[in-house]
Amino acid sequence: MVRNCAARPKASCLQTSRNWRIQRVVFQTAPILFFSMLISDLMNQREVAAWTYHFSTQVYSWNVSRAYCQKFYTDLVAIQNKNEIAYLNDVIPHHKTYYWIGIRKINNTWTWVGTKKILTKAAENWADNEPNNKRNNQDCVEIYIKSSTAPGKWNDEPCGKRKRALCYTASCHDMSCYSQGECIETIGNYTCSCYPGFYGPECEYVSECGALDIPQHGLMNCSHPLGDFSFNSQCSFQCTEGYMLKGPSKLQCLASGHWTNKPPQCVAITCDPMERPVHGNMDCSSSLQGFQYGSSCSFSCAEGFLLRGAETAWCSDKGQWTAPAPVCEALRCQDLPAPNKAQMNCSHVHGTFRYQSACSFTCDEGSLLVGASMLQCLATGHWSAMPPECQEVTCTPLLSPQNGMVTCFQPLGSSSYKTTCQFRCEKGFSLSGPERLDCTSSGHWTGSSPTCEATRCPELFPPEGGTMDCLDILGEFHAGSACHFSCSKDFKLQGSTDVECTTSGKWTAPPPSCEAISPALPSEVRCPALIPPEHGTMSCTHHLGAFGLNTTCYFGCNVGFTLTRASRLQCRPSGQWTAVAPACRAVRCTELHIVMPIVVNCSNPWGNLSYGSTCTFHCPEGQLLNGSARTACQENGHWSNTVPTCQAGPLTIQEALTYFGGAVASTTGLLMGGTLLALLRRRCRQKDDGKNLLNPPSHLGTHGVFTNTAFDSGP
Structure with a gap:
């Protein structure tokens, strides 16, 4: 047998020889002793490197053995016939671990690694009951050199076992056979098997085809990589203006010495008539003789239709239009998936989800349609809005009020x-x-959460001719408040000195009075001057001079503010007002219930969470805000909007646009931002039940509340 090596690396070339001598060599590049067998009979007249066998004196795994052979020689030996096996068994010394050879199981198939060829049945030399793939890991092969029971036979073994490496060096080289044939190893020499189109001992000659004539009214362009009109020469043909080829446009010289076809001819050309597309227009420039070479037609479509094909076609010098007749196809919008728990009903005029298609959406009870209820496929090829979605109605969880509780029923x-x-x-x-x-x-509650306020008792006023000092634990005149009364000089206290507000909203005793011992004259009585409260108004009627006896003053507050005390004061004979002058305090809204991880920033111009306070909300990066981004404390004590929540894991804008028909190119598409944000909420709902009340300001960059302390000094 012979082995082919020209079109493969040197490692793939194998050949046995008859006469060998053993030579011991020590390589300076590796501290390993090895033996080599050199072919002594060189049958070729030219000098070539002879085929040799080699083996290591050390034992290695199969992979290390192959690396060793590739470093110092060609590769692990690839055996090609029984004679070679007999020769190896005869000249290679016995070793207890035996020798690795160049065959391995690759993709469950035994393959010669040097040639990458599959082992054939005819070449097999397995020992009895081999290969047995014991323990399912025997993927490499050893040869039993000088075995007493199976000399020269093969056995599959685990690749990690350590054995001697049996190597070879090939005779063929890169330029053998002029690289125009396969180098075949023979005993001490090689021969050439020429590729198609080449011949000669070294494949040095190339087959030739006859010269070609240039067709009338035509041009010929040829390439001759191996000689004029020789094997692999190619000639291409084209005709002058007004003519077209009749026959092949390209010829090639085959390995047989014949052209692939007969040369073509050039004939005068005309094109078939062009038809106007449906839903479109056509404008042509043609002669009286019809659509000849050089004629052109341009095409356009009606609104809502897209031209499929070329906008302009010319009758070419090949007798064909440069493009086939186009068609006007209704623009197609992205397919609409039916939202979860929703019904979609569509009508199609020009085809499924094409121009003028319309789809309506409805949701089941308990779900809220987020987005447009009707979508239409526009002339731009985009829907009039982003597809809606049906979301389960979700109201923000309610917290128990301070000093109270809440009980909910969720049917x-x-x-x-x-x-x-x-x-x-x-x-x-x-x-x-x-x-x-x-x-x-x-998805909203019917109102704002209530608060539990301490029980209040009726408002008390200092007695005429006396004073009142109160200790308020929870606020003015709430349960637990205690007031002490005393009278001025020339007045005597009538009633209880101390009273306390009970949880029932009543004082422990009626307020006392102060009786004058020697009353002053009315014209001499003067009360302290009063001024209008901040954020409020004051109107007075004077009887006996400015702020004299019986002067009465009325107080009111601007929108968003309430009086803290009596709205009417009168000057008493004692020279004291019937009550302390009132103030206007901003109406206070209930606390905001924040669900982590939402972040809040509030400004409070007239007191924390009072009328005029505004709060803005935002979510951490990668999450979307579900609800209004701003709320304000109104004059009625209610917030303008409920607290939103954060939803994690949204679609990006690009993902949503890609999913629903690509980037929006029209003004209509750009106005759909709100609907798009509603769609983006679909990915993931916030499941964190952590709650945080809007109380103290938080540090910048943390979840919680931000307040503007410059405006938190209200009354």
């Missing part, structure tokens, strides 16, 4: 829709706000 399970919450306060506190809140289909 629809996971959906907040139709949830009812009842509020009540502890003893000594009364409910300020609605007693019951319901979650509506819009």
